[in-house]
Amino acid sequence: MHPRLIATCTVAAVLILMAACSSGGDSKSSSSSTTTSKAAAGSGRVTDLKLDPKHDYGNKYANGVLPVGDNKYATDAPKKGSVYLCRTPQGQAGGAQERGPWFVNDNTEYDINKKVAVEGTVHWDASYSEAMSGGNRVITTNDLPRDHTTGVFPVQPSDPAYQYDRNPNQIAAQSLTYTLNAAPTIAAKSSCLGGEVGVMTTGVALFDAFDAGGRDAGAWEVQDGCNGHPQMSSEYHYHTLSSCIQDRGVGNVIGFALDGFPITGPKVGDNNILTTSDLDECHGITSTITLDGRQVETYHYVMTQDFPYSASCFRSTAAQPPGQPAGPSGPPGGPPAGPPG
Secondary structure, three states, rough: OHHHHHOOOOOOOOEOOEOOOOOOOOOOOOOOOOEEEOOOOOOOOOOOOOOOOOOOOOOOOOOOOOEEOOOEEEEEOOOOEEEOOOOOOOOOOOOOOOOOOOOOOOOEEEEOOOOOEEOOOOOOOOOEEEEEEEEEEEEEEEOOOOOOOOOOOOOOOHHHHHHOOOOOOOOOOOOOOOOOOOOOOOEEEEEEOEEEEEEEEEEEEEOEEEEOOOOEEEOOOOOOOEEEEOOOOEEEEEEEOOEEEEEEEEEEEEEEEOOOOEEEEEEOOOOOOOOEEEHHOOOOOEEEEEOOOOOEEEEEEEOOOOOOOOOOOOOOOOOOOOOOOOOOOOOOOOOOOOOOO
């Protein structure tokens, strides 16, 4: 079993130093089952749902109170506001061992302004490159953030975060190469997620919205000040939009999904922020963005403040995450994604 199949993050209980953190979420299996999805006529890179740059989408979560997405997943077809998983969460122990005081309104929401972060300011020797080769976008990274620091991991007993999430894992350099389609087109059917969504231009891997038991990782797990943390094989990653990504404009590419489509920020303008309700069932939209130095109209995923935060299914054929062997598609529920963490 490849080490990147191991689920991520933290400890389940005081006496159990097991790390886990994503159901589908942090496991690295390929996307498998698919479902019909509609693309606009005339172009394979655009959809019917298009951004209106003159529209006031509002700033729905300006107060920092966000909905909790526990168990909001589907395994038979994409569903807006849910994650289309290749397998059901396994329910294994892991992640935060205690609900934090940032949960509000009968635990249906959480206040990001009240949530603690793992302490520390650690600088890393990051390595990131992006090149075109034979119709592919090849991204090579050691998974260490190239433009921000991290917290101190394992979480120290003196850290206030330790009370809620005793992540025992350390951060270490990886050797990851993503070979992505440089010109993806909308497939007739959308594909499920096997755990990893893609890679951000910070050099850091992006995982889906869940911890090991199907809980909202953004709500439950305690990350550092840049919204990242390591899993059992020491791979640093995000589940949500990093607060350390400065340019969050909807026309700015901040990452790439495994199917090759870009990932952008949610900001249309001042107090004009896209949320999940403005996007399609895979958490994307079509608009004109800056891609490889050119203005291009294309479908792209959007990182939002609210669950499910990033791509919730793939609109094109997804590449295997680094270290995963190629394999045939499977039925809903997907191929095994490795042992619980």
